[in-house]
Amino acid sequence: MPTFQTVRGMRDLLAEEAEAMTFVMDKARETAQLYGYREVITPVIEPYELLSAKSGEEIRQRMFTFKDLGNRTVALRPEFTSSVARLVTTSLKNEPKPLRTFSVGSVYRYDEPQRGRYREFYQSDFELIGTSNPEADAEIILLTDRLMRAVGLRNYAFKLGHVGVIRGILTQENVDEKTQNAILQRMDKKEFEEAFKLVESEECLSTLRGSLELKSDDVFKTVERIKSHVEGYCKAAESAEDLKNILRLVTEGGCPVQTVEPTFARGLEYYTGMIFEVYIPELDIALGGGGRYDKLIELFGGEPTPATGVAHGLDRIVLAMQTQKTTPTTERKKRVAVVPINEALKGEALRISQMLRNAGISAELEVMGRKMNKALEDADRRKMDYAVIVGERELKQSAVVVRDLAKREQAVVEIAKLSKTIIG
Numbered sequence: 001m002p003t004f005q006t007v008r009g010m011r012d013l014l015a016e017e018a019e020a021m022t023f024v025m026d027k028a029r030e031t032a033q034l035y036g037y038r039e040v041i042t043p044v045i046e047p048y049e050l051l052s053a054k055s056g057e058e059i060r061q062r063m064f065t066f067k068d069l070g071n072r073t074v075a076l077r078p079e080f081t082s083s084v085a086r087l088v089t090t091s092l093k094n095e096p097k098p099l100r101t102f103s104v105g106s107v108y109r110y111d112e113p114q115r116g117r118y119r120e121f122y123q124s125d126f127e128l129i130g131t132s133n134p135e136a137d138a139e140i141i142l143l144t145d146r147l148m149r150a151v152g153l154r155n156y157a158f159k160l161g162h163v164g165v166i167r168g169i170l171t172q173e174n175v176d177e178k179t180q181n182a183i184l185q186r187m188d189k190k191e192f193e194e195a196f197k198l199v200e201s202e203e204c205l206s207t208l209r210g211s212l213e214l215k216s217d218d219v220f221k222t223v224e225r226i227k228s229h230v231e232g233y234c235k236a237a238e239s240a241e242d243l244k245n246i247l248r249l250v251t252e253g254g255c256p257v258q259t260v261e262p263t264f265a266r267g268l269e270y271y272t273g274m275i276f277e278v279y280i281p282e283l284d285i286a287l288g289g290g291g292r293y294d295k296l297i298e299l300f301g302g303e304p305t306p307a308t309g310v311a312h313g314l315d316r317i318v319l320a321m322q323t324q325k326t327t328p329t330t331e332r333k334k335r336v337a338v339v340p341i342n343e344a345l346k347g348e349a350l351r352i353s354q355m356l357r358n359a360g361i362s363a364e365l366e367v368m369g370r371k372m373n374k375a376l377e378d379a380d381r382r383k384m385d386y387a388v389i390v391g392e393r394e395l396k397q398s399a400v401v402v403r404d405l406a407k408r409e410q411a412v413v414e415i416a417k418l419s420k421t422i423i424g
């Protein structure tokens with residue numbers, strides 16, 4: 001047999017990496033709870049039709065799509081929003097609004113693997129459904145801010161935009177939606193000349209070109225510039241006003257917005273309003289992103305329902321934490337090796353292990369039947385805190401030997417006082 005490797009783009013997360021990932025997941029869950037987002041667990045496999053409906057050409061081409069044995073065309077979810085939109089038109093149809101949902105788990109995209117880009121990766125996803133007010137968009141950005149802070153990241157900054165600005169211009173110039181999507185997709189990749197080739201009207205072209213020049217260091221000034229630049233375009237001007245309101249609320253909430261980009265676009269097609277991403281200076285890949293999608297639920301057969309949301313790239317947040325050398329602040333549980341002196345004391349050792357676990361101490365019982373020296377060497381190598389040595393002589397006095405592996409000291413401790421001694 002050959003030795004097996006993971007499939008290209010798939011990774012094993014071993015102990016430390018898995019711990020870092022669950023640390024971030026826990027923080028995301030904590031954030032969800034603080035903001036009142038209730039968790040929903042949806043399937044990894046969904047109908048291809050659902051996932052492809054509005055995710056955009058870019059992601060559609062990168063989906064893991066296949067036929068199941070019942071000849072249904074299905075795909076691995078490339079994101080959570082479509083699944084949540086499905087819920088909103090079915091099981092959660094009659095839920096009072098606003099509806100706040102939280103999901104966390106793996107998603108799949110056939111991206112070209114590189115640092116921070118994998119084919120299986122993890123996201124936490126927050127959706128706020130049922131309102132088009134700017135405070136909803138602000139909430140989504142602010143909870144992302146909280147998560148970034150909760151995992152210990154520094155100097156992160158937000159980039160904001162509004163697809164309503166460019167779409168507003170294009171709609172008024174009678175550019176059809178498909179072409180609009182193609183233009184936004186190229187803008188997302190900063191291929192502006194390619195994007196402009198798809199525009200016929202000279203006036204429209206000059207407005208679009210002009211929008212590339214609007215950025216300034218002051219985010220509020222940029223918004224004002226956008227507003228006056230699109231004055232003749234009614235929907236675009238409304239969008240600029242909406243962006244200004246969101247920006248004001250987010251700034252009041254103490255969140256660092258570094259740039260407002262008039263031509264900012266995102267890969268997913270369903271966005272209709274504010275869009276944003278968050279970065280740290282050391283990495284040029286986004287740690288998370290989201291925006292408003294007011295048409296998706298209707299497209300899935302539901303009532304017209306405005307919504308906004310965000311997906312955080314958890315693998316990239318872990319990468320950012322490593323890059324900034326932030327150490328998780330969770331209290332490390334004491335780890336104890338429990339070693340019986342001989343075969344006959346296995347049962348006693350097991351009983352003591354259970355007692356330690358009941359007190360919240362991590363206990364690893366010697367299960368390899370090794371001699372004391374070997375077992376202690378192994379506990380040392382694994383950087384355990386203590387070894388509890390179970391011997392006949394001490395047991396007669398209802399006691400065991402506790403060895404502090406770092407200090408290399410040991411003492412006889414009554415079993416009744418064991419947990420307390422270890423916890424310290």
Ligand code: AMP
Pocket residue numbers: 079109111116117118119121122123267268286287288289290311312313314315316
């Ligand atoms: P999106 O669903 O495209 O808005 O992506 C949300 C976040 O997921 C991004 O900001 C990234 O942090 C993360 N992400 C997207 N694609 C990948 C990938 N191939 N590998 C790892 N993380 C990703």
